[in-house]
Amino acid sequence: MIKxxxxxxxxxxxxxxxxxxxxxxxxxxxxxxxxxxxxFVPNITLGPGxxxxxxxDVNMVFDAHLMIENPNNYIKDFVDAGCDIIVVHQExxxxxxxxxxxIKSYGIKAGVSLNPATPIxxxxxxxxxxxxxxxxxxxxxxxxxxxxxxxxxxxxxxxEFIDKNDLTVDIQVDGGIKPDNVAEVVKxxxxxxxxxxxxxxxxxxxxxxxxxxxxxNL
Ligand code: DX5
Ligand code: ZN
Numbered sequence: 259m260i261k262x263x264x265x266x267x268x269x270x271x272x273x274x275x276x277x278x279x280x281x282x283x284x285x286x287x288x289x290x291x292x293x294x295x296x297x298f299v300p301n302i303t304l305g306p307g308x309x310x311x312x313x314x315d316v317n318m319v320f321d322a323h324l325m326i327e328n329p330n331n332y333i334k335d336f337v338d339a340g341c342d343i344i345v346v347h348q349e350x351x352x353x354x355x356x357x358x359x360x361i362k363s364y365g366i367k368a369g370v371s372l373n374p375a376t377p378i379x380x381x382x383x384x385x386x387x388x389x390x391x392x393x394x395x396x397x398x399x400x401x402x403x404x405x406x407x408x409x410x411x412x413x414x415x416x417x418e419f420i421d422k423n424d425l426t427v428d429i430q431v432d433g434g435i436k437p438d439n440v441a442e443v444v445k446x447x448x449x450x451x452x453x454x455x456x457x458x459x460x461x462x463x464x465x466x467x468x469x470x471x472x473x474x475n476l
Contacts, residue, residue, distance in 0.1 A: 260444060260474045262467060263288035263321055263430070265454030267303065267401040274308070275315055281457060282318050284467040289318040290432070290452045291341070292401075295326035298350050299399035306332070306339035313340030323371065323432065323452075325398045326350065330357045337364040345369035345392050345430075348380050358387050369430065373398065374406050378416050388427050390450065391416060395443070396433025401454040405434030410446050417447025437469040444474040 264286050269277035278289060291309060296302040309320065322341040326332065329346040330353070336344055344361045348370050351357045361368040369390035370381050374397060381391065393413050396403040413429060420427050430450035431443045440451060453470065460466040 259449075260440075260471070261287040261319075261428075261450045262457075262470055263290040263450055263452045264457040265290040265292055265323075265401065265432070265452050266458075267292040268454035268458035270458075271304075275312060277458060278312060278316055278318075280463050281467070282316055284464045286457075286467060287319055288321040288343075288450065289316060290454075291320060291322045292454075293322060293324050293326055293336075294399065297327045298347065299325045301399045306335040309336065309339035309341060319343065321345065321369075321430075321450075323392065324350075330360055333357070333360050333364070337361075337366060341366065343367040343369055343390060345371050345390065347371045347373065347398075348376055349373055354381075355384050355387075358384055362387065369428075371398075371432075372412075374409060374412075378412065378419060382419065385419070385427060386423075386425060390428040390430050392430040392432055393448070394433055395431050395435065398433075403434055405436075405439055410442060413443060413446035413448055420447075437466065437473050440470055440474045441476060445476055 264281040294301045294303040320341045321343045323345045358368045367389035371392035395409045429448045431448040432452035435453045436456045
């Protein structure tokens with residue numbers, strides 16, 4: 259059973275709560291919150307203030323994807339804002355182990371994201387402490403980019419590593435996921451599916467969500 263995580267990057271920021279309520283009532287489990295600082299990625303989005311405002315009216319699992327430099331300095335702010343899962347980039351953490359422990363010290367879930375060029379190898383000594391690994395299937399920074407097909411063997415490699423070591427770690431995929439390629443990533447081992455443009459740009463969100471679920475039912 260997959261979990262669907264609509265990315266608010268493709269929502270209408272002037273109607274953010276209204277848009278988020280649409281995906282919540284369509285049954286999506288996670289709200290994927292893309293935080294960008296204009297340094298780690300060439301785009302700027304939102305901070306903990308907006309997350310805190312949404313938290314009051316939304317019951318979904320808040321999944322913060324921090325695409326920022328020095329994420330360790332902002333963990334507490336995102337915890338206080340009401341995040342349930344915080345995902346940091348391997349490439350942005352000088353002391354990844356310390357940052358993971360910092361997230362977990364607040365009693366919430368911790369995840370690490372890997373850019374397309376970053377190997378699985380770079381997290382193998384910390385993965386036992388993680389709840390989720392995010393395999394980027396586009397280069398982070400923008401919604402609406404094309405899925406990078408060569409990430410399929412990477413998802414498979416991660417799934418094999420997790421199974422071989424008897425770990426319980428979710429595999430999240432993010433970037434270019436649509437109803438017509440979701441089966442491919444689920445078959446490779448992903449179980450938490452981020453979708454931004456495919457869901458928020460849809461004229462009929464409930465039908466699109468249903469399509470994602472039916473197509474990922476292998
Ligand atoms: C990209 C973000 C994604 C993005 C996905 O840096 O991390 O979450 O919003 O958007 P789509 O699904 O449109 O590729
Ligand atoms: Zn994301």
